Amino acid sequence: MAVSALLLMQRSLLGNVDSAISDSQRQFTGLVSQLGFDSPAETSARSIPLVSRARGLFPNDIIQIEDLVFYDRDWLIEALGPGRTPEQRRENIAYIRRLMDSRRVVIGFLASQPLRLSDAELTQLVESPAGRITLTREIQNAFGSQADTPTTYRVQVTLGPVQLDLSPTDPLALNAPPPSFAITYVGRSLAGVHDTVNTLQSVLALLFLTGLIMAGVGAYVLAGQALRPLRQVRQAAERIGGQTLTERVPVPQTHDEVEALAGSLNAMLDRLESSFEAQRRFTSDASHELRTPVTAISGHASYLLRRTEPSGQQRESLNIIVRESERLTNLIASLLQLARSDSGVVNLTRQPVFSGLFLSEVARELAPLASGQQTALTATGPDIPFEGDPDRLKQVIINLVGNALKAGAQHVTMSSSAEEDGREVRLTVRDDGPGIPAEHLARLFDRFYRVEDSRSRDQGGAGLGLSIARSIVDAHGGRIWLESEVGRGTAAHVQLPVGNVPVLDDDDVP
Numbered sequence: 001m002a003v004s005a006l007l008l009m010q011r012s013l014l015g016n017v018d019s020a021i022s023d024s025q026r027q028f029t030g031l032v033s034q035l036g037f038d039s040p041a042e043t044s045a046r047s048i049p050l051v052s053r054a055r056g057l058f059p060n061d062i063i064q065i066e067d068l069v070f071y072d073r074d075w076l077i078e079a080l081g082p083g084r085t086p087e088q089r090r091e092n093i094a095y096i097r098r099l100m101d102s103r104r105v106v107i108g109f110l111a112s113q114p115l116r117l118s119d120a121e122l123t124q125l126v127e128s129p130a131g132r133i134t135l136t137r138e139i140q141n142a143f144g145s146q147a148d149t150p151t152t153y154r155v156q157v158t159l160g161p162v163q164l165d166l167s168p169t170d171p172l173a174l175n176a177p178p179p180s181f182a183i184t185y186v187g188r189s190l191a192g193v194h195d196t197v198n199t200l201q202s203v204l205a206l207l208f209l210t211g212l213i214m215a216g217v218g219a220y221v222l223a224g225q226a227l228r229p230l231r232q233v234r235q236a237a238e239r240i241g242g243q244t245l246t247e248r249v250p251v252p253q254t255h256d257e258v259e260a261l262a263g264s265l266n267a268m269l270d271r272l273e274s275s276f277e278a279q280r281r282f283t284s285d286a287s288h289e290l291r292t293p294v295t296a297i298s299g300h301a302s303y304l305l306r307r308t309e310p311s312g313q314q315r316e317s318l319n320i321i322v323r324e325s326e327r328l329t330n331l332i333a334s335l336l337q338l339a340r341s342d343s344g345v346v347n348l349t350r351q352p353v354f355s356g357l358f359l360s361e362v363a364r365e366l367a368p369l370a371s372g373q374q375t376a377l378t379a380t381g382p383d384i385p386f387e388g389d390p391d392r393l394k395q396v397i398i399n400l401v402g403n404a405l406k407a408g409a410q411h412v413t414m415s416s417s418a419e420e421d422g423r424e425v426r427l428t429v430r431d432d433g434p435g436i437p438a439e440h441l442a443r444l445f446d447r448f449y450r451v452e453d454s455r456s457r458d459q460g461g462a463g464l465g466l467s468i469a470r471s472i473v474d475a476h477g478g479r480i481w482l483e484s485e486v487g488r489g490t491a492a493h494v495q496l497p498v499g500n501v502p503v504l505d506d507d508d509v510p
């Protein structure tokens with residue numbers, strides 16, 4: 001686009017120059033006689049004032065005229081035509097050149113550096129039907145403002161009859177002299193055209209660049225605006241999790257795909273929420289329904305054991321019934337707790353807890369269990385105050401220590417440490433048990449997931465302990481994870497935010 005505009009512009013400017021040159025040419029040939037041109041060869045001294053008159057009349061042009069006297073166009077065509085041998089043609093050209101050199105007047109530039117046509121140009125001029133060719137030449141304009149630097153000129157060369165006046169002193173002046181044949185050169189500087197084209201080029205380049213930048217910025221802004229509702233929907237969708245299924249993404253009123261997408265997302269969330277809710281209610285209802293009969297079974301079995309005289313065989317069966325119903329009661333309690341945490345109602349009773357004290361208390365509570373299987377259970381670490389529900393957290397740590405004991409560890413160490421520049425507290429339960437193969441680590445927090453079914457079931461775990469631990473830690477805004485190496489032991493970490501505990505001075509600590 002820009003390039004074609006530039007070319008068009010250049011062509012029209014050149015056209016203007018050409019027509020101006022043609023005008024000058026016409027005027028000049030019409031004026032030659034009135035200017036009182038000498039037959040140029042006569043004496044150049046006398047023609048000097050005439051030259052300056054012509055220069056005054058054509059200030060913008062450079063002019064050169066070469067009088068061919070009576071050798072007209074037909075003669076020239078004949079002399080350079082195909083009828084001649086190349087040798088003859090060369091000779092004729094040399095002759096014409098001598099003629100041109102001897103009868104030349106130069107106006108507007110250095111006479112010592114006249115315009116000279118090449119052989120080819122001369123032939124072209126002679127053979128051109130209009131007797132006219134246009135050339136582009138570098139000419140050093142001695143009279144111009146930039147006298148030293150050559151300027152590009154467009155030069156129109158015309159071959160035709162000219163009424164050359166004879167000298168007024170010539171007696172023959174009384175008679176109308178016959179027209180003379182001459183080559184006229186009229187040239188005009190292209191500096192203006194070049195300047196204009198260059199300026200236009202810069203302007204166009206600038207416009208193009210500006211347009212490009214504006215288009216880029218515009219596209220960026222538009223794309224950003226078009227994508228904003230999508231971004232909002234995405235951010236809202238990312239916030240929604242299992243605990244926050246009641247939330248919905250905002251539906252932007254854009255009447256396009258984004259609005260439809262947000263609508264579909266919300267419809268999907270509706271379905272997810274109702275199926276989650278159905279599952280949760282089933283677990284919760286089933287647990288409730290099971291609680292009463294299990295209590296009844298265990299109560300009646302205990303009654304029989306206490307109040308009757310069962311035989312040895314019967315006593316053993318009754319003992320099994322009591323033990324298994326206890327397990328069932330625990331399982332039902334766990335299921336109920338999970339169902340409650342699924343519906344997002346884990347009610348924490350937050351209060352300040354001292355990590356060291358807390359762990360020693362758990363150690364004291366579990367000491368009988370640990371010593372029962374010859375395991376050393378210790379609690380170490382600084383007393384870091386933090387905010388939490390001590391009963392629920394005790395449940396977590398008891399489960400972790402219980403897992404270590406069930407795994408058959410010889411030493412179990414509980415410790416606490418400050419993390420994240422004191423903003424979080426970490427409770428760790430480390431054991432030297434058999435460890436957990438890496439492929440199980442990620443799935444241990446799934447419900448009912450156990451590494452080795454038969455052994456775990458024997459030892460009474462249903463595989464819900466870590467799920468419950470995680471729901472409690474989540475409710476505290478913390479994280480729980482396991483690190484384990486087969487053959488060396490396992491470390492379970494619980495990391496919690498310290499929360500809003502009053503900062504104690506050293507003297508306040510007992």
Ligand SMILES: Nc1ncnc2c1ncn2[C@@H]1O[C@H](COP(=O)(O)OP(=O)(O)O)[C@@H](O)[C@H]1O
Nearest residue numbers: 403404407450451456461462463464465466490
């Ligand atoms: N410290 C540990 N060492 C070895 N295995 C472990 C340890 N902690 C947990 N596990 C494995 O993870 C399983 C899941 O633990 P958990 O969710 O507490 O269920 P449960 O204790 O009822 O079996 C356990 O059955 C056990 O196989």
Ligand SMILES: [Mg+2]
Nearest residue numbers: 399403461465
């Ligand atoms: Mg457990």
